[in-house]
Amino acid sequence: MIWPGIIEAYREFMPVSKRTPVVTLQEGGTPLIPAPRLAAEIGADIQLYLKFDGTNPTGSFKDRGMTLAISKAKEKGAEAVICASTGNTSASAAAYSAQAGLKAYVLIPKGKIALGKLAQAMIHKATILQIDGNFDTALTLVKAVADKYPITLVNSINPYRLEGQKSGAFEVCDQLKGSPLHHFLPVGNAGNITAYWMGYKEYYKRGIITSLPKMLGFQAAGAAPIVLGRVVEHPKTIATAIRIGNPASWKQAVAAAAESKGQIDLVTDEEITSAYQMIAGLEGIFCEPASAAGIAGVIKLNRSGYFKSGDSVVCTLTGHGLKDADFSMGISQKPQSINGEFEDLVKALGF
């Protein structure tokens, strides 16, 4: 079967009708990859799986929500969409708008988004406006504009975004043939943890799964408003995707953690970087820095004796590492230069 994208794959759970024009790049259907080497390396006796959403068409989980948000915008006759973004939302909005024939406007914090994401928004012909301010300011601005003018907001406060993103939870349950015990993921604007929890609860209500996972969200230490319980005016982290000081779905994320008996915690940039390198080096998966916050969380909780032997643990890797190659290059071994001679090659190989 050809994977049809999340709207068709989960149509009965999606707020669409026959009249909805489905705008899709066949997003979703992403792999759930066992990570036994990583689990062994950190000394965790758990069944660890990585839901690699970096394999989506634009390289992040945002596509799951964007297919629905853009389809619904088109259905109601919108001509233009707008979003604030730390990069991935803008890349996804630009791509789906291109297919839908809509104009896309994106507001980004100047100099604070990864190059690959900017390249994506540019090649898909979004109008890109950068501000000397952070994501939170950008989101406040686009909300105000969308309230007043005929332009559809496609940030995750648009309910269709979360309705689409909940498909991540459906897929995990379909792939595992049940719910995991623990679901880890990074938290920025707090939409994805909210969406996953919605998805798990819907499957539970329908009797497709018989238990619910604990939701475990991780913020970067320099951008951890939910953990600190206050807005962070000047969020700071190398994980630019989650450099957010006042998340839109703050309350919903707290509720997801509380209802599921999970938690929202923080990890340092050092812990994120180390997890990022381990995922790449031990499992062959290149995710972006923000995505590694979930695994940094697994490592942190494992150290404190959180897991029981054999626990099933899923961690969503939200975006692809190629989006931020600058960061990976900065911390990786540099290529060696050798003369183009057989002898030099042999020597370099250590023979």
Ligand code: F0G
């Ligand atoms: N991981 C990546 C790679 C992201 O791009 C984001 C958010 C998150 C995690 C956090 O997800 O916001 O639902 O809690 N990126 C948004 C953007 C803010 O503009 O691309 P969240």
